[in-house]
Amino acid sequence: MSIGLKKRNSSGGVKVPEHKLSEDIAIEEAPLPEKVVIPLQQNIGAPAQALVKRGDRVLTGQKVADSDKYVSAPVHATLSGEVSGTTMVVNPPTGQLVEALVIAADGNDEWVECKVPKNPESLSVKEMLELIREAGVVGMGGAAFPTHVKLSPPKDKKIDTVILNGCECEPYVTSDHRVMLEYGEEVLSGLNIIKKVLSPQNTYIAIEDNKQDAIDHLEKLIHDRGLQNDMKVIPLKAKYPMGAEKTLIKTILDREVPIGGLPMDVGTVIQNVSTAKAIHDAVFMGKPLVERVITVTGAVRSPKNLLTRFGTPIRFLIEYCGGMSEMANTIILGGPMMGIAQFDLDFPAVKGTNSILIKTEEPVKEQDCISCGMCIEACPMRLMPTLLARHAKEGLYEECKSNYYIDDCFECGSCTYTCPANIPIVQYIKVAKKELAKKAASK
Amino acid sequence: MNEVRHLLISPGPHLWRGLSVSKIMYLVVIALLFPTGAAIYFFGHHALSVIGVSIGAAVLTEYICKRLRGKVFTMDGSAVVTGLLLALVLPPMIPLWMVALGAIFAIAIAKEAFGGLGHNIFNPALAARAFMSMSFTLEMTTWVAPTGFSADAVTMATPLGEGFIWTAGRPSLYQAMFFGNTAGSLGETSALFILIGGFFLIGRGLINWRIPAIYIGTVSLIALAMGQDPLFHILAGGLMIGAFFMATDYVTSPLTNRGKIVFAVALGTLTMLIRRFGGMPEGVCYSILFMNAMVPLIDRYIKIRPYGLMERASAG
Numbered sequence: 074m075s076i077g078l079k080k081r082n083s084s085g086g087v088k089v090p091e092h093k094l095s096e097d098i099a100i101e102e103a104p105l106p107e108k109v110v111i112p113l114q115q116n117i118g119a120p121a122q123a124l125v126k127r128g129d130r131v132l133t134g135q136k137v138a139d140s141d142k143y144v145s146a147p148v149h150a151t152l153s154g155e156v157s158g159t160t161m162v163v164n165p166p167t168g169q170l171v172e173a174l175v176i177a178a179d180g181n182d183e184w185v186e187c188k189v190p191k192n193p194e195s196l197s198v199k200e201m202l203e204l205i206r207e208a209g210v211v212g213m214g215g216a217a218f219p220t221h222v223k224l225s226p227p228k229d230k231k232i233d234t235v236i237l238n239g240c241e242c243e244p245y246v247t248s249d250h251r252v253m254l255e256y257g258e259e260v261l262s263g264l265n266i267i268k269k270v271l272s273p274q275n276t277y278i279a280i281e282d283n284k285q286d287a288i289d290h291l292e293k294l295i296h297d298r299g300l301q302n303d304m305k306v307i308p309l310k311a312k313y314p315m316g317a318e319k320t321l322i323k324t325i326l327d328r329e330v331p332i333g334g335l336p337m338d339v340g341t342v343i344q345n346v347s348t349a350k351a352i353h354d355a356v357f358m359g360k361p362l363v364e365r366v367i368t369v370t371g372a373v374r375s376p377k378n379l380l381t382r383f384g385t386p387i388r389f390l391i392e393y394c395g396g397m398s399e400m401a402n403t404i405i406l407g408g409p410m411m412g413i414a415q416f417d418l419d420f421p422a423v424k425g426t427n428s429i430l431i432k433t434e435e436p437v438k439e440q441d442c443i444s445c446g447m448c449i450e451a452c453p454m455r456l457m458p459t460l461l462a463r464h465a466k467e468g469l470y471e472e473c474k475s476n477y478y479i480d481d482c483f484e485c486g487s488c489t490y491t492c493p494a495n496i497p498i499v500q501y502i503k504v505a506k507k508e509l510a511k512k513a514a515s516k
Numbered sequence: 517m518n519e520v521r522h523l524l525i526s527p528g529p530h531l532w533r534g535l536s537v538s539k540i541m542y543l544v545v546i547a548l549l550f551p552t553g554a555a556i557y558f559f560g561h562h563a564l565s566v567i568g569v570s571i572g573a574a575v576l577t578e579y580i581c582k583r584l585r586g587k588v589f590t591m592d593g594s595a596v597v598t599g600l601l602l603a604l605v606l607p608p609m610i611p612l613w614m615v616a617l618g619a620i621f622a623i624a625i626a627k628e629a630f631g632g633l634g635h636n637i638f639n640p641a642l643a644a645r646a647f648m649s650m651s652f653t654l655e656m657t658t659w660v661a662p663t664g665f666s667a668d669a670v671t672m673a674t675p676l677g678e679g680f681i682w683t684a685g686r687p688s689l690y691q692a693m694f695f696g697n698t699a700g701s702l703g704e705t706s707a708l709f710i711l712i713g714g715f716f717l718i719g720r721g722l723i724n725w726r727i728p729a730i731y732i733g734t735v736s737l738i739a740l741a742m743g744q745d746p747l748f749h750i751l752a753g754g755l756m757i758g759a760f761f762m763a764t765d766y767v768t769s770p771l772t773n774r775g776k777i778v779f780a781v782a783l784g785t786l787t788m789l790i791r792r793f794g795g796m797p798e799g800v801c802y803s804i805l806f807m808n809a810m811v812p813l814i815d816r817y818i819k820i821r822p823y824g825l826m827e828r829a830s831a832g
Contacts, residue, residue: 089531244531319823332824402524409530416525434524440537441634445766446724454823457771460815478822486529493537494634500527 085453086320087487089244089313089410091283095368095376096247100255102380103367103393105182109152109384110160110421111137112173116217117166118144123174129156134185134361136207137174146219147209151363151382152176153183165406165413166217166425173421176384187359198270201356208355209362209424214238214316214345215407217425220352223344224270226337233340234326235273237264237349239280239287240309240316243408246428248366249346251378253280253287256350257294263349264304266356271342276304278346279321283311313410314485318343320453333480347427367422371405371431372398381422387429388418397431405430410486440494448488448498454481458488462498465505470512473505482506537633541593543722544761547713548600551757554696554706555604558662562608562669563702567600569612573619574599581628594633598622601641601761604703605754605801606648608660609669614652618644638808639768642801649801659699672699675752676797693751704754714760726776727769727783728759734784742792755787758800768808775814783807 114120119142125131131150139147157177164171190196190204206221226232237260241249253260268276280288285308292306307325309315319330321343328339336343344352347365354360363382367390370376374395381390387404391397405412406426422429448458457477464472473479479502488498555563574595582589599619606615622644630636649656659677660669675689675698692698696706703710717723735755736746749755763769763783770779783803790799 087533323823329824329826331826332822334824402522403526403530404523405528405530410528412528412530414523414525414528414530416523418521418523430530432530434526434530436524436526437532441632443537443540443634443766444769444771445540446771449771449820455820456822457819459771478825481822481824490529490531491533491535493535493540495532495536497527499529503527 084323085451085455085487086312086314087451087490089490091311092244092370092409093247093250093283094245094370095378096250096284098247098251098376098378100251100366100378100380103382103385103390105152105178105180105382106385106389108154108157108175108177109382110162110173110175110386110419111148111151111384112162112164112171112421112423113138113148114164114167114171115148115383115423115425116146116211116219118142118146118219118222120171121145121148123159123172125150125156125174127156127158130154130179131156131176132183132185134187134363136209136361144219144222146211146221147207147361149209149361149363150174150176151384152178153181154178162421165423166215187361189359190356193357196356201266201270204356204359205352208351208360210348210351210355211362211424212345213347213351213365213424213427215411215425215427217423220344220348223342224267226271226342230337231340232271232273232337232342234275234277234342235264235267235271236321236325236341236343237267237276237278237304237346238316238318238321238343239278239284239291239346240321241284242281242311242313242316243410243412243428244313245370245430246368246408247370248368248378248427250284250287252347252350252366253284254290257290259350259353260346261291261294261298261300261304261349262357263351263353264344265300266352267342267344267349268303273342277325278304278306279309279316279325280306281311281315282308313487313490314453317453317483317485319483332478362424365424365426367426368428369394369431370428372401372433373431374398383423384421386419386421387415390422390429391418391431398433400433401431403432403434405432410490411484437495439496442494442496445493447491447493451487451491453485453487454478454483456481458482458498458502459492459496461505462496462501465501468508470505470508473502474509479505479509537594538590538592540722541597543720544597544717545593545600547716548597548604548703548761550709550713550716551604551703551706551761552600554709555702558664558696558705559608559660559702560663560665562660563603565612566606566608566610566615566702567603569615570603570606570619571596571599573616574602574623577620577623578628581624582632585628585632587632592633595623598627598640602644604757604761605641605645605701607656607658608702609658610648610652610655614648614655618648621647634767636767637811638805639762639765642762642805642808645801646805661699662697662705674699674797675748676791690747690751693748701754701757704757707751707756710756710760714756717760717764723760723764724773724776726773727764727780730777730780731755731759731763731783731787734781735788738785738788742788744792749788749791753791753798754800758804759783762800762804763807768811770811770814770818772815772818772820774820775811775818778814778818779807779811782810
């Protein structure tokens with residue numbers, strides 16, 4: 074299959090309304106809060122241990138927690154001030170309670186000295202990976218997997234393709250879109266570092282065709298810097314969940330990741346555009362990951378794209394955007410399709426938070442399945458979501474795994490979006506996966 | 517500052533397409549208004565009263581059944597669809613008390629006794645038609661000429677009932693069968709208006725083109741193979757309404773596209789076997805009912821290869 078078709082489509086998936094309220098609003102620096110709450114684990118992998126204690130003075134960018142485990146990432150202070158205590162918060166990617174440091178700001182935002190590498194171009198792969206790890210870079214598309222691990226595939230996995238993911242197929246969310254437009258240079262530079270680390274034959278930048286300005290901007294930058302032979306922008310049809318790794322690999326490369334496998338099993342590594350910028354900042358500026366662009370949108374007075382320090386309470390960001398409407402009752406971290414509704418407005422923004430979405434919802438009543446098959450049409454993994462839900466509902470979890478391939482599901486929510494009977498199919502699937510994991514762990 | 521607000525913690529996704537079950541049902545009713553209009557045009561007040569009694573009895577039965585089962589009755593439109601579909605497959609002169617009994621059977625026995633919408637094995641309207649055919653054989657096979665509101669009913673045989681001695685070349689008969697100006701069940705005679713309603717549903721993405729296309733395609737291929745006139749077999753009897761509105765019923769048809777293809781080929785084959793070798797002139801109703809019973813098996817064994825499944829699943 075040749076690359077370079079103007080628009081590429083995928084099988085399955087759904088056409089969702091875009092609601093990109095903030096796509097034309099430039100990134101703005103959020104004001105610094107009086108205190109930040111820094112979870113010691115903001116990623117998938119081992120939790121980090123605190124390196125500071127109550128009463129210590131910390132500087133912005135100072136490493137405050139780390140782990141000697143390989144699959145882990147350090148955490149940095151995002152404000153200068155005093156460690157005033159600890160608390161427990163939920164780590165979004167794992168759903169588990171983790172310890173968090175509370176830092177009371179001194180208002181000076183005094184930075185640690187960032188060790189800018191003298192000659193970044195001549196760093197070895199090992200040195201670059203070390204810089205990326207030390208900066209605490211994790212995947213910023215949502216799953217928050219430590220980036221240095223993803224960039225170090227085992228020897229037997231030959232990586233021939235790198236895909237930079239600028240799809241941003243979730244409705245409402247515009248943070249990656251703005252990063253591509255306003256930090257295009259840094260994104261391409263970060264992609265170049267990824268290329269140096271992995272030496273792939275092909276490097277693609279995948280962007281949905283509803284972001285034509287980002288496509289044009291990056292193409293122009295690539296042209297201006299003479300990188301046409303190094304990387305190529307691939308416009309894709311705007312369709313949910315185009316930006317999911319498995320969908321992207323199928324759409325661009327016509328390869329399928331084996332069930333339960335990873336993109337590297339088919340020679341591919343995918344990185345998000347915001348992660349690429351963080352990689353650039355780490356390698357070229359020695360700057361740790363302390364902030365990211367977060368879209369605050371939905372039922373707020375003025376939707377914004379805010380460059381936000383981690384640990385900032387979401388309440389603070391919502392108030393900065395003019396507050397939420399009277400009727401609003403649902404606060405979602407992430408986009409509307411895969412985001413998680415929050416129970417606490419004081420929850421801190423973390424590395425994997427790309428959006429805070431405010432909505433007004435009414436509880437819906439689940440009806441009986443009428444076997445319309447719309448969920449099957451919508452499933453990008455060609456699963457049978459309604460049968461997964463039916464078996465999960467009856468507690469037949471083994472059946473979900475052996476007969477209906479539950480491990481293939483990445484919980485995109487297309488089935489539930491399309492279901493006329495309002496069956497929370499994804500929720501049933503999540504429960505079944507949890508039960509199966511419990512069973513596997515107890516064996 | 518820290519106002520109290522009750523947050524709703526609902527599972528995702530937090531976006532819905534907005535196409536509800538009842539919206540689908542009422543869109544099906546809109547599609548059925550085309551053959552319904554043709555039925556009223558050709559069979560006049562007989563059509564109006566059969567349709568009225570059938571829908572009324574169906575909705576009332578659903579209400580009573582829900583109350584008896586301690587469930588909430590909602591006008592989700594499914595009883596209206598069942599009542600209307602049943603009316604459209606009945607002969608125009610059928611006594612109205614029989615219509616009411618059929619509608620009660622459709623809802624109370626074929627649907628609610630199995631657990632209500634989504635749980636029924638058989639298409640309720642066709643199950644009721646089969647019940648009525650066995651109980652009221654004479655009334656269910658008394659056909660009249662399409663005389664509209666104007667004149668008294670004159671009995672007339674249906675094209676299929678005339679037998680299969682059909683050879684070729686009577687354009688006026690094709691025309692009558694295409695527009696609906698012939699004897700038959702209320703809503704089955706006009707291929708044109710069934711097609712309009714069917715294409716409306718296909719266009720709205722509510723029914724899958726595969727079942728009607730492959731069902732009708734199979735019938736015509738087998739007709740050709742048997743040396744009979746395929747066009748006659750497509751236009752005659754209940755094939756058109758069965759293919760577009762009965763075989764496509766979500767609950768009683770397979771889930772996957774591959775399952776739908778198997779279902780439709782089997783339907784076409786069974787229909788032609790009954791028409792050619794069976795004891796009755798028409799086989800659409802029994803073919804669909806028979807295949808309804810096969811749907812759980814089809815859904816169990818005819819599967820799609822999921823993304824990333826490398827080795828083919830072993831057979832069976």
